[in-house]
Structure formats: structure tokens, C-alpha cells
Amino acid sequence: MDITRFLQWLQVAAATDSTAPMKRRIVRFQSRSDCRRFIQEWAKLAHAHPTLRDIRPMPLIQAVSCELPDDCPPARLATHCMIEPDMQVALHGSVHKSAEPESGIPWGVRQIKAPSVWNITTGHRVKVGVIDTGIDFNHPDLRHSVSRGINLLVRSLLPYDDNGHGTHIAGTIAAANRLQGMIGVAPRSVIHPVKAFDLNGTAFVSDIILGIEWCVRHRMDIINMSFGMKKRSKALLTAVTNAYNAGVIIVASSGNDGKNKAIDYPARFPQTLSVGATNKLRRIAPFSNRGSLIDIYAPGDKIISAWLHGNYNEMSGTSMATSHISGAIALLLAHRPGLTPAEIKAILKKSTQPLRGSKAPRRAGELDITRMMQAADAQA
Incomplete structure (x- = not known):
């Protein structure tokens, strides 16, 4: 050429x-x-x-x-x-509203049974790349859970969050302030914020690819992708495939359109773990996409987590469900390091709780961390 x-x-x-x-x-x-x-x-x-x-x-x-x-x-x-x-990509979180942290352990963290394994694993030193809007570095619940990360929009700056979505995701995964604030699914895992989304919660596919590239180069164990788009991008598929082949497990939200047989990209790629959202009744949340393309469900309705300026907000969306799954995988990898993305996906899918409701799918259920750890130990 x-x-x-x-x-x-x-x-x-x-x-x-x-x-x-x-x-x-x-x-x-x-x-x-x-x-x-x-x-x-x-x-x-x-x-x-x-x-x-x-x-x-x-x-x-x-x-x-x-x-x-x-x-x-x-x-x-x-x-x-x-x-x-x-193409442009959008976040998968709904309109938020201010809230106080839940007393004790957040309902979603309890529902997936994370506390039942904290005597065995807390996700110690597992690296989670969160490609999102950045993070509130000064939030009291996240101070001990965050690494430097990268700001892809302004390389000279730290990836400070100017939207809130990324901080909310990070809180569910790794918050560690149970006595005064909140605690996440894997409180000793480490969040590496990758700021690819702007103040309005939008990014380009190229920003996402650069984020994936950074995560692969810096040897993330998990990449959390709480966003999506309707059209397929061959470039994004190539990036996801390369990360998968490098041993990185990618967790992606399915979308908030309430559709039965369609989910957004990149969750639609087979190399990702696609996530739908449930509510407190263990039913699929009305807004969540669903159907045979979903690998697993997790709490995503009215989730309270960390927000900007040390505050807390309630959000709903498959974004929130995805952060519960990323935290669960951090617990798993700290206990059983070396598992491949394919092995992780298989363990999670065969250890779920059946969903409630007459129209609940039989193929995919809700995350159950107790069963997950049992399945991993049986496989070892």
C-alpha cells in the first residue's frame, strides 16, 4: 500500500x-x-x-x-x-434521583448472596476496567477501591466523573465503606476507570475501542461495559474478540428497550457475557431486554449506589445489573485465578437461580454467588 x-x-x-x-x-x-x-x-x-x-x-x-x-x-x-x-454509543442507565445509602448491605448485593462468600473471597486485587464516564476519586466509599485509570477524552487529566454513571457502576462493584456508607459486591477489587463517555453520557465506537485496548495492555481481568448501540460494528467486534483471546472477560449490558428477542451491541457479541436486569421480586424488570440472547440476569431496578460529590443516587437499568455481575466475577477470580472467559461464562450460566413469573425464560436465570462458588469448586 x-x-x-x-x-x-x-x-x-x-x-x-x-x-x-x-x-x-x-x-x-x-x-x-x-x-x-x-x-x-x-x-x-x-x-x-x-x-x-x-x-x-x-x-x-x-x-x-x-x-x-x-x-x-x-x-x-x-x-x-x-x-x-x-458510531455513537449510549449508556444503559435510566434517569437518576438522589437517595441515601441503604442501611446495611444494598438489596441487590444481598439478593445475589455476595455476603455469603465474603469469608472466602472479597475480590482482593482483581482488576476491573470500567469503560464509562469516569469516577469520583474523592468519594469516601471508593477511596480504597480505585486506581488511576485513564481519561481518553483529555489525556492529561485524571478520569474524573462529570456525569455520575461511572461512579454508580463502581460503587456497586467495589465500594468499601460498610459502617458509614455502602459496600459493593467485591469490596477489595480494584476499579480502573476508563473515561470514554462525556458529560452527556455519549461516546464514539473509537473511544470504546481505545478503552478496550488500554484494558488489554494494562492486563485487566474484567471489563465492565454498561452501554450499547443498535448497529453492529465490525471494528468493535474485532476489539472485543482480541480482548477475549487475551483472557479478559467482558461483561455487557443488554439494553433498556423492554424487547423480547433483541439486545444491543456489544452484549450481542458471543464473546461477551450479556446481562439483563431483575427487580426485588426476582422478576425481569419491565425495561430490560430479554430472551435467548441474554446469558444471565442480575438486580438492576432502583439500585442505590455512589454518586458525584460523595453523594448517593438511585438508578435503574441493565447498566446496574452488569455491575453486579462484574463484582461477582471479581469474587470468583480472586478465589479461582486463571479461569478463562469461556470457563467463567459457563460457571455463571449453570449456577443461576430460576426467575419468577409465568413468562420467565428457562434458559437464563438470576446470578447466585453461592451456587457460582460451588460450581467453580466442583470444577477445580
Whole structure:
């Protein structure tokens, strides 16, 4: 591939004053060597050519993200790469309202029976990458549960949460302040916040891929993905597959459309663990997507967890269910390190509690951590 010519085309396309709007796209190279040479050449030119500075390399999937016009690159260049839209992704949490922390252990943590195994495992040192809106580093319930992480939107800053969703997710997974605040499912696991979502709770697929790449490079054990989109992205599938092959278990929320046979991506990819939401009655929450594409259910209705400025909020959504599952896997991995993503998925799916309700699916049930640990011990 003529890398120099491709860079020249990108430079001209970006600099052209056209009435056609520029759109964010992901360019994946068919050849690993082409990708490597492109990134090397781009790095040399970017300082001198401002129009090239917005290009973001994504080595995990042999790709870059950049803004391009609608017209395709010259045919001789296009045959060496695949171009797809850099789509927007939305969080899977509903409108929130302020709340006080529940006295004692949060109902969702109790319902999945996390306290029954805390004498065996608390998730000690298991690394959970939470790709979300960041985290409130100063929250009293999270101070001992958080590592530095990364801010993909502003690399020079810590991944401070300006939305609240990421802090809520982190609280359910790993809060550790039972006497005065709340306690999460795996209070001695470590949250690595990966800020890919902005103040409004939106991100691009390229931001998610960069987040996955960071998690793989920094050897996360678990990636929590409490977000989704309707359309399939081949680039995102490639990133998820590469993380899966690297031994990282990805937990993804199914979506809040109340649909019976459809779930959002990336939960729809077979390499993830797809999660639906239940309520206090062990029934599927009305808002939760459901059906044969769901691997497991967990509490997701009216969940109280940590929020910005040391506060607490109640939220509902498959986002909240996903954080319960990520915490449970942290407990499992601290007790049985070395389990593969496929083994973890199999253990969780065969150790669930049946759901209640006449229309409850027989194939997938609600997380039961006592059964999960028994199944893992039986397999050892």
C-alpha cells in the first residue's frame, strides 16, 4: 500500500473547504504491516501538519479513527483498507434521583448472596476496567477501591466523573465503606476507570475501542461495559474478540428497550457475557431486554449506589445489573485465578437461580454467588 499517498489524500481531504460535512470514521488496514507503517509515517508528519493531528491510532484492531468526507479514497488505496462509520454509543442507565445509602448491605448485593462468600473471597486485587464516564476519586466509599485509570477524552487529566454513571457502576462493584456508607459486591477489587463517555453520557465506537485496548495492555481481568448501540460494528467486534483471546472477560449490558428477542451491541457479541436486569421480586424488570440472547440476569431496578460529590443516587437499568455481575466475577477470580472467559461464562450460566413469573425464560436465570462458588469448586 502507498502509505505516503494515503496520508496525502487524508491531509487534502481534511483541509478542503467543502460543503459536504466531515464524518468520523474508522479505517481498518487489511495488513498489519500497512497499519504499522501508516502510524510511523503519520507520527512524523503530524507535528508539521495540524490537519493530521486528530487521527487516532488503534493498534489493537490495525486501524485509525479520523474525520473523512463522504467521498471514498482513491480506488488503489481503498482496496487495502475497510472504512466504517464511527458510531455513537449510549449508556444503559435510566434517569437518576438522589437517595441515601441503604442501611446495611444494598438489596441487590444481598439478593445475589455476595455476603455469603465474603469469608472466602472479597475480590482482593482483581482488576476491573470500567469503560464509562469516569469516577469520583474523592468519594469516601471508593477511596480504597480505585486506581488511576485513564481519561481518553483529555489525556492529561485524571478520569474524573462529570456525569455520575461511572461512579454508580463502581460503587456497586467495589465500594468499601460498610459502617458509614455502602459496600459493593467485591469490596477489595480494584476499579480502573476508563473515561470514554462525556458529560452527556455519549461516546464514539473509537473511544470504546481505545478503552478496550488500554484494558488489554494494562492486563485487566474484567471489563465492565454498561452501554450499547443498535448497529453492529465490525471494528468493535474485532476489539472485543482480541480482548477475549487475551483472557479478559467482558461483561455487557443488554439494553433498556423492554424487547423480547433483541439486545444491543456489544452484549450481542458471543464473546461477551450479556446481562439483563431483575427487580426485588426476582422478576425481569419491565425495561430490560430479554430472551435467548441474554446469558444471565442480575438486580438492576432502583439500585442505590455512589454518586458525584460523595453523594448517593438511585438508578435503574441493565447498566446496574452488569455491575453486579462484574463484582461477582471479581469474587470468583480472586478465589479461582486463571479461569478463562469461556470457563467463567459457563460457571455463571449453570449456577443461576430460576426467575419468577409465568413468562420467565428457562434458559437464563438470576446470578447466585453461592451456587457460582460451588460450581467453580466442583470444577477445580
